[in-house]
Amino acid sequence: MPSEDSPAAPGDPPIIRTRRLARSYQVGESTIHALRGVDLDVQPGELLGVVGVSGSGKSTLLHLIGGLDAPTAGEVAVAGQALGALSRRARSLYRRQTVGFVFQSFYLVPTLSALANLKMALTLQGVYGACREQLAREALGRVGLAERADHRPGQLSVGQQQRVAVARALLHEPPVLLADEPTANLDSTTAAELMDLLADFRERLGTTIVMVTHDAALAQRYCTRTVAMSDGQLAGAEAAP
Amino acid sequence: MRAWELFRQAMFGAARAKLRSSLTAAGIAIGCGALVSMVAFALGLQQQMERPFKQLGLLNDIHVSPSRDGGRGRDDPDEPDADQSADEQAAESANPPAVLDEAAVTAIRDIPGVKFAYPDLRLANLRLAVGDKSTRASAIAAPRELGLSPELASMLTAGEFFTLDEAPQVLLSSELARQLGFDDAADAVGEQLTVSATGLAAGDEAGQFNFTDKQIEAAIVGVFDVPQFGPFGDSASVALIPADLMQHLPGIVESQLSSMRRGGAGAPGNYRRVVVRAESPAEVERIAKKIRDRGFHARTLISELGDARTAFLFLKSLLAAVGSVAMIIAGLGIANTLLMTVLERYEEIGLYKALGATDGDVRLLFLSEAAVLGLVGGLLGLALAGVVCWGLQWGLTTYMASQGIKQKIDAFYFPLWLLASGVGFSLVISIASGLYPASRAARVEPIEALRRA
Ligand SMILES: Nc1ncnc2c1ncn2[C@@H]1O[C@H](COP(=O)(O)OP(=O)(O)OP(=O)(O)O)[C@@H](O)[C@H]1O
Ligand SMILES: [Mg+2]
Numbered sequence: 001m002p003s004e005d006s007p008a009a010p011g012d013p014p015i016i017r018t019r020r021l022a023r024s025y026q027v028g029e030s031t032i033h034a035l036r037g038v039d040l041d042v043q044p045g046e047l048l049g050v051v052g053v054s055g056s057g058k059s060t061l062l063h064l065i066g067g068l069d070a071p072t073a074g075e076v077a078v079a080g081q082a083l084g085a086l087s088r089r090a091r092s093l094y095r096r097q098t099v100g101f102v103f104q105s106f107y108l109v110p111t112l113s114a115l116a117n118l119k120m121a122l123t124l125q126g127v128y129g130a131c132r133e134q135l136a137r138e139a140l141g142r143v144g145l146a147e148r149a150d151h152r153p154g155q156l157s158v159g160q161q162q163r164v165a166v167a168r169a170l171l172h173e174p175p176v177l178l179a180d181e182p183t184a185n186l187d188s189t190t191a192a193e194l195m196d197l198l199a200d201f202r203e204r205l206g207t208t209i210v211m212v213t214h215d216a217a218l219a220q221r222y223c224t225r226t227v228a229m230s231d232g233q234l235a236g237a238e239a240a241p
Numbered sequence: 242m243r244a245w246e247l248f249r250q251a252m253f254g255a256a257r258a259k260l261r262s263s264l265t266a267a268g269i270a271i272g273c274g275a276l277v278s279m280v281a282f283a284l285g286l287q288q289q290m291e292r293p294f295k296q297l298g299l300l301n302d303i304h305v306s307p308s309r310d311g312g313r314g315r316d317d318p319d320e321p322d323a324d325q326s327a328d329e330q331a332a333e334s335a336n337p338p339a340v341l342d343e344a345a346v347t348a349i350r351d352i353p354g355v356k357f358a359y360p361d362l363r364l365a366n367l368r369l370a371v372g373d374k375s376t377r378a379s380a381i382a383a384p385r386e387l388g389l390s391p392e393l394a395s396m397l398t399a400g401e402f403f404t405l406d407e408a409p410q411v412l413l414s415s416e417l418a419r420q421l422g423f424d425d426a427a428d429a430v431g432e433q434l435t436v437s438a439t440g441l442a443a444g445d446e447a448g449q450f451n452f453t454d455k456q457i458e459a460a461i462v463g464v465f466d467v468p469q470f471g472p473f474g475d476s477a478s479v480a481l482i483p484a485d486l487m488q489h490l491p492g493i494v495e496s497q498l499s500s501m502r503r504g505g506a507g508a509p510g511n512y513r514r515v516v517v518r519a520e521s522p523a524e525v526e527r528i529a530k531k532i533r534d535r536g537f538h539a540r541t542l543i544s545e546l547g548d549a550r551t552a553f554l555f556l557k558s559l560l561a562a563v564g565s566v567a568m569i570i571a572g573l574g575i576a577n578t579l580l581m582t583v584l585e586r587y588e589e590i591g592l593y594k595a596l597g598a599t600d601g602d603v604r605l606l607f608l609s610e611a612a613v614l615g616l617v618g619g620l621l622g623l624a625l626a627g628v629v630c631w632g633l634q635w636g637l638t639t640y641m642a643s644q645g646i647k648q649k650i651d652a653f654y655f656p657l658w659l660l661a662s663g664v665g666f667s668l669v670i671s672i673a674s675g676l677y678p679a680s681r682a683a684r685v686e687p688i689e690a691l692r693r694a
Contacts, residue, residue: 068595069688089599095687096597107592107691111257123246124598168596 014041015176015208016065021074023060034060036232037074047202047209049219052229058212059104061229062178065210066099067091079175096125100169102179106161108153114140114164115149118171125172139167142197158185166194170201177201179211183218191215195222244605251609258582262614265578269618269667272571274625276564277663278653281630283560285654287553294542301356303517303529304540305349307341339536341512349517352531354524359384359484361514364492368437369421369480376420380480382487400430400463403483409459411436416477418464426464434461436482440492453491568666572674575614579607579678590682591690600683607682611675612668619667623660
């Protein structure tokens with residue numbers, strides 16, 4: 001793998017492309033610059049690791065790519081769609097069809113069981129009936145939680161909740177998966193299992209994965225490429241094995 | 242399909258906050274219940290009042306009498322003539338007073354749309370006897386054709402109406418049947434009755450009257466309940482006698498004399514009043530006008546009831562307005578509940594949006610929840626109205642019984658359209674109340690909402 005920001009074959013168009021991407025927050029008098037001009041290209045099928053200290057803007061970058069937040073400057077294009085040009089409705093459809101998101105704090109609906117959480121997501125995807133139930137159960141089985149289908153998030157361990165969140169993000173087999181520290185609360189064995197799952201998914205479906213992690217060793221082992229962020233900017237890239 | 246799934250989800254949503262949802266639905270139920278029962282009350286009252294008129298076909302009736310001031314057809318003989326135009330007066334004073342006799346009645350019968358016409362003959366003092374039992378009664382002449390109107394069937398408690406031949410027959414009020422010893426009305430049917438009448442009868446020469454006493458035998462063909470309103474007045478001891486039979490009884494002349502004293506065209510053979518029945522209420526006014534054109538005074542019940550109907554319309558609108566206020570307050574309750582739900586489920590909404598729910602999906606989710614609350618509330622409201630009205634009706638019946646009133650009064654009337662509009666209105670109010678909370682929910686920005694969690 002080349003060690004520049006834009007690897008792979010030059011002719012291949014990147015599936016994710018950000019240009020001078022910036023996001024700042026106005027808090028009272030002061031302006032916080034969470035991102036200050038990020039240029040990032042991700043090729044289809046990459047498993048990109050994003051590392052960096054806390055507060056360096058990793059989550060912000062992921063949210064912008066996922067169409068959950070709008071940049072204050074610059075642009076993002078995913079799978080040929082310039083997100084800034086999308087209407088509210090088109091942006092919803094983009095989130096629904098193109099990306100899967102694993103949030104840093106999972107965001108499961110606390111009042112719904114693990115299974116119901118997945119079923120609700122499928123409902124929003126437009127999947128109903130017996131096939132919805134089956135898909136949801138299969139997804140839980142893949143993350144090793146088939147037995148805990150009827151338990152609510154509060155009755156699951158943090159790591160188990162995280163796996164439900166991963167299962168939910170992969171339900172509709174999106175071309176792009178954005179994962180914000182999916183292994184943060186897992187022991188090394190479970191973390192490795194989850195990474196195997198993601199890698200398997202990527203291999204099978206050619207899913208492009210952008211994953212934020214603090215675990216350098218994990219990134220070394222699984223990511224095809226790793227970028228580092230500091231103070232809202234991309235630092236020099238690190239090579240993957 | 243997607244919409245239906247979201248609607249189902251909304252039902253779970255409403256079910257999640259059970260107490261709050263129930264209280265909100267209860268608010269709607271009370272609003273809907275109040276609205277429906279108040280309107281049902283006004284409808285019941287109106288029906289109670291109009292039923293006897295309808296039953297007797299009185300809404301189709303025109304009462305024709307000779308015009309007092311000679312050949313002038315007017316609505317109200319007691320009203321001054323100020324509104325009559327000069328040339329109209331001139332034209333009418335040229336006409337001799339119109340005479341309301343058998344010939345005039347025959348002419349009226351020929352007006353298109355007239356079902357039948359008969360002189361309104363009444364006898365105040367008859368003696369009726371069956372075997373050794375006898376009683377006093379008043380009698381009203383009825384055309385034999387009256388039995389053809391289906392509404393009358395509901396008046397009859399036993400037996401049939403007159404046959405169309407000239408057979409001597411009478412119908413007794415249930416009170417009369419009781420007085421004659423028939424505790425069960427059905428026992429009276431088929432019995433022979435002696436009718437004795439005493440009074441003046443027209444002599445052979447014009448202007449000559451004889452005081453006579455006459456008895457006729459007639460078969461009791463049916464027994465009827467005297468309606469509360471209508472031509473029977475206060476008397477419960479009334480017999481209906483076919484008009485052709487009545488003609489032969491003495492005593493009719495007295496009533497004609499009284500009309501003579503009033504200055505009308507009263508002479509033997511002239512009628513004081515003729516009842517004309519139109520085929521349908523819609524034709525009443527047209528026929529009445531034709532009759533007035535002939536120089537008679539014609540009064541229609543339907544135009545008089547018109548005022549009452551306006552009053553009822555007013556009453557219904559008033560009660561509906563009061564009920565609607567209750568409903569709108571309940572609607573505010575729904576708006577409040579949903580706003581709380583939106584705030585409470587802010588993160589959840591953000592999550593759904595992050596997972597790809599559109600603004601429309603989220604709006605639909607909350608509007609559905611409002612609709613579920615409205616629908617459940619509306620149906621509960623109907624049940625509530627049913628229970629409350631049943632209770633009031635029971636109280637009323639018991640009270641009336643304690644006052645010795647046997648008449649059964651249905652104070653409430655629930656037509657299907659009222660039930661449907663009760664639920665429909667609940668739905669509309671709750672969906673309208675859900676509009677603002679739902680659009681608040683739809684505008685939630687996913688990342689802002691998620692950062693709160
Ligand atoms: N809504 C906000 N208002 C103000 N500042 C914000 C907001 N969201 C993020 N920030 C700031 O932006 C910067 C980047 O935040 P971000 O969450 O992207 O960091 P991160 O790299 O994901 O950190 P961590 O590793 O702790 O998750 C931080 O300084 C944060 O305080
Ligand atoms: Mg973060």
